[in-house]
Amino acid sequence: xxxxxxxxxxxxxxxxxxxxxxxxxxxxxxxxxxxxxxxxxxxxxxxxxxxxxxxxxxxxxxxxxxxxxxxxxxxxxxxxxxxxxxxxxxxxxxxxxxxxxxxxxxxxxxxxxxxxxxxxxxxxxxxxxxxxxxxxxxxxxxxxxxxxxxxxxxxxxxxxxxxxxxxxxxxxxxxxxxxxxxxxxxxxxxxxxxxxxxxxxxxxxxxxxxxxxxxxxxxxxxxxxxxxxxxxxxxxxxxxxxxxxxxxxxxxxxxxxxxxxxxxxxxxxxxxxxxxxxxxxxxxxxxxxxxxxxxxxxxxxxxxxxxxxxxxxxxxxxxxxxxxxxxxxxxxxx
Numbered sequence: 001x002x003x004x005x006x007x008x009x010x011x012x013x014x015x016x017x018x019x020x021x022x023x024x025x026x027x028x029x030x031x032x033x034x035x036x037x038x039x040x041x042x043x044x045x046x047x048x049x050x051x052x053x054x055x056x057x058x059x060x061x062x063x064x065x066x067x068x069x070x071x072x073x074x075x076x077x078x079x080x081x082x083x084x085x086x087x088x089x090x091x092x093x094x095x096x097x098x099x100x101x102x103x104x105x106x107x108x109x110x111x112x113x114x115x116x117x118x119x120x121x122x123x124x125x126x127x128x129x130x131x132x133x134x135x136x137x138x139x140x141x142x143x144x145x146x147x148x149x150x151x152x153x154x155x156x157x158x159x160x161x162x163x164x165x166x167x168x169x170x171x172x173x174x175x176x177x178x179x180x181x182x183x184x185x186x187x188x189x190x191x192x193x194x195x196x197x198x199x200x201x202x203x204x205x206x207x208x209x210x211x212x213x214x215x216x217x218x219x220x221x222x223x224x225x226x227x228x229x230x231x232x233x234x235x236x237x238x239x240x241x242x243x244x245x246x247x248x249x250x251x252x253x254x255x256x257x258x259x260x261x262x263x264x265x266x267x268x269x270x271x272x273x274x275x276x277x278x279x280x281x282x283x284x285x286x287x288x289x290x291x292x293x294x295x296x297x298x299x300x301x302x303x304x305x306x307x308x309x310x311x312x313x314x315x316x317x318x319x320x321x322x323x324x325x326x327x328x329x330x331x332x333x334x
Contacts, residue, residue, distance in 0.1 A: 027078040030147040030168045036061070037070040039080065046087050055083055099132030101140035107321045112170040112314045113151070113163060114138075117323040120159040120300045124150055138164065147171075152178050155265070157282075160187070160305025161323045165313075173313035178262060184309030186258045187267055188238070188325060190302035190333065191276040192289055195237050195253035202233040202270045206263045217283065218265040220273045232260040233270045241333065248292050252279060254333055256306070267303065278303055298332045 023043075031039060040052050040061065059067045060083035063074065074080060104116040116134070118124070123133035139148050151163040151174040165171035177183050205228030207221035221228040239254040253276065257267050265284070271277060272284040280290055280301040309320045324330070 021084055023082045025080045025082060027074045027076055027080060028146070029076045031074060032076040033073055033168060033172065035070065036063070036068055036072045036074055036080075039074050040082065043082060044085055047085050051085070055085070099126070099136035099140050102137040103141050104134065104138070107161060107323060108319070110166075112166055112312070113174070114148070114166060115308070115321050116162050116164065117326075118154055118159055118162040118305075119326065120157055120328075123156045124153050124162060130156075134162065135164065151175060152262070154305055155268075155303075157301045158187075158303045158305060159323075159326055159329075161308045161321050162305070163308070163310075167313075170313040174310065177310055181260060182311065184258065184307070184320075185262070185305070186256055186307040188302075188304045188306045188329075189255045189257050189267060189271060190279045190329075191253050191255060191271050192250055192279055192286055193253065193276045194240055194251045195235065195255060195276055197237055199274065200235055202231075202235065202274065204231060204270060204273060205229055206231045206266060206269060208264055216264070218263070218269045220269060229263055230261065231263045231266050231270065233267060234258040234260065235271075239333070247296065249296070250289070293332070296332070298328070300328065302329055302332070304329060 025043060027039070036056065037049075037052060040056070041047075041049065044052060053070055055061050056068070056070050060081075062068065062081040063072065063078050065079075065081070104118060106114060106116055108115040116138075118134055123130040125133040125135045127133075135148060135150050139145065142148065145166065147165070147167055149165050149168075149171050151165050151171060154160065154162050163174060165174055204220045205223060205225060206218050207225055207228050208216065208218050211217055234257070236256040236258075237253055238256050241252045241254070243249065243251045255271075257271070259266055268278055268281055268284045272281070277285040278301055279285065279293055280298055281303075282290065282301065285301075304325055305323065306325070307320065307322050309318065311317065312319050325333075
């Protein structure tokens, strides 16, 4: 039997798809100012982006009965017409199996923002082979919340502070701060070798590319690379650990790493480019060392979002949050 979401009586059910009827959605204050394409993607879960843009261009999507473009900003009180959209049964079935509800340790929780201490191994959102992430689990755990959106990202393998906005105004305020580099983001990273104390700044452009298998990777490039993006990382040595030959472990350095730009895999690639890869990094690290540290209890990448500074989106006050090392990292450097 075909699965129909809000289907109209008499609709064609011969296709292996599910359909929805025309919907009229009134924009609330939390969604005001959002681009139409992003607004639709939130209401049309599982519908390909290409189809979303197609129904906008065709005029099937309307605001207050008028034709609009993808860049149009919806406003409080607008009525948005969303036409019937077919989705595959696989997507419909997935929608019926939502992410499991889960809360995460909260560092700050008020009416504007939620700051959590994300564990390693959990994606921040679904996609790219991951059916759900932190944001989907939070939405299930907080069904009364009208608005929950990620203000920034963390790699799946990285633990630490993650900000979630509870209002659209808070989201745009925080995103502006990240974009304008008004935030302070400092990570703790354990790297192989003794980091030279006079090496405090890495200012090298980064280039994103895809491997043959479709995996995303990043490499240091030259200043004249048109696809290179300037990336700046500040490094401070917190502690040096001597080599432990009897255990087969080299010297290591625990670093405080502050990023002035937020590029994909920036810290991992910058540190590895200096010959001091992050211990446990399965993309840019020393794979032989990774196997050895696993025998001593370190089974993940040693990168943790430790400190975050930002201006509160409502009060404007400077906030500083800290998330201490989780046990699996703290135990390894005791």
